[in-house]
Amino acid sequence: MxxxxxxxxxxxxxxxxxxxxxxxxxxxxxxxxxxxxxxxxxxxxxxxxxxxxxxxxxxxxxxxxxxxxxxxxxxxxGALAPRSLGLRERAMPYLEDLYEATRQNVQLAVRDGHEVVYVERLAHPEAVRVFTRVGGRMPLHATGVGQVLLAFAHVSVQEEVLAGPLSALTPRTVTDPHALRRTLAAVRREGVAVCDGLVDLLSLSVAAPVRGEDDRVVAAMSVVVPSAGSDPRTIVPAVRATARGISRALGSPSARRRPSGVVTPLPSAAGADAPRTAERGA
Known part of the structure; x- marks a missing residue:
């Protein structure tokens, strides 16, 4: 037209x-x-x-x-968008492994401006409810994947988001810019975001960065589990391993330098009944 x-x-x-x-x-x-x-x-x-x-x-x-x-x-x-096409294809085997082990919500997202866009989601019928959908958007500061993407975004993007306004989805959503700045620093330091009750008070998200060929963060993935009874410490290793596997499949040099075939115990609180190989060769 x-x-x-x-x-x-x-x-x-x-x-x-x-x-x-x-x-x-x-x-x-x-x-x-x-x-x-x-x-x-x-x-x-x-x-x-x-x-x-x-x-x-x-x-x-x-x-x-x-x-x-x-x-x-x-x-x-829309499915031809380059940021989702190759990313989803390479990520799916790793996302499916994590999904099969946890029987919870496993998500993959990219950043678009000051929002996170979900490009893939695997959800078990009995998993904790989530308010995300493929193609859906959420504020960067209010989600696990969003905090990861914001933490590794250009400093100008971070300052724009920190300047606000920072909307609250629940009483636990981080809306204070100073607190959010500290949170982003912790995400960069730890390489993972643990967000309890930011989008829904019943859910807890553990997210990690996915890196591309030049080692820049191109996406983030997460698993969302029930907040009650879940210990993030048992979930973090599997999420890190999954993100590292996807990064290696995308050609990330730092991910390729890490040993492959790492067997990571997956969280029993999220429904895992046995260890699985959470990483694959590229």
Whole structure:
């Protein structure tokens, strides 16, 4: 579609299309035409025309109930994003190992601006509930993977986030910039983030950095377990080993220098019943 303005004033056609797509989100997975028009701030006639074009291309799909949903064609295009494509493929064997051992939520995420975007999540039906989804976003400061990504981000990004505002998802979310600065320093020192009750008071997250070919942190992975009865000290070694295995698969020089085939006991509190080889060769 042309980015030229449709009429004498107002957003361009591209802006209107993006407004339509932005109308969809958590809690708004299916929308009527009037709901789309209202959320995008468009006249009903304009929304009807643009939604029809998006549906014809496959970006939107119309259900039997007459409401529209994001189409598979748009998902196919989004799946080609280079930061998630190769990363997910190389990470999956290690994430699956950790998932099978813990029977809990295992997540992989990247940073986009001041937010974390989840590119993969494996969740057991009986695992502690989480509020994340593939493609979902959360503030960097309020999640385990987010704190890892923020701790290893450029100092300018850190200062922007520290300048606030720092929203609270629960009473335990770190919203004081001085406390957050100390937390990030601890994450860099320990190489892991342990976050208890930051997103939900019932869950605890242990996250570690994933490094790429130049040893820069390109992603973060975590396991989320019940806060009650879980000892982070039993979970940290397995999370570190999993992140190191993914890093080695991505070509990280420092990860390749570490010994392979390390057998790491996985946390019994999270449902593991035997040690597993948490690292693989690249």
């Amino acid at each position: 042309s980015p030229q303005r449709d009429g004498q004033s107002g957003p361009s056609v591209t802006g209107r299309v993006l407004g339509i797509l932005s109308a969809f989100g958590p809690g708004a997975e299916a929308l009527s035409l009037s709901g789309i028009a209202r959320a995008a701030g468009l006249p009903l006639s304009t929304a009807h025309r643009l939604v029809g074009e998006l549906a014809a291309w496959g970006a939107l799909e119309r259900g039997e109930d007459g409401r529209y949903r994001i189409g598979l064609r748009l998902w196919e295009v």
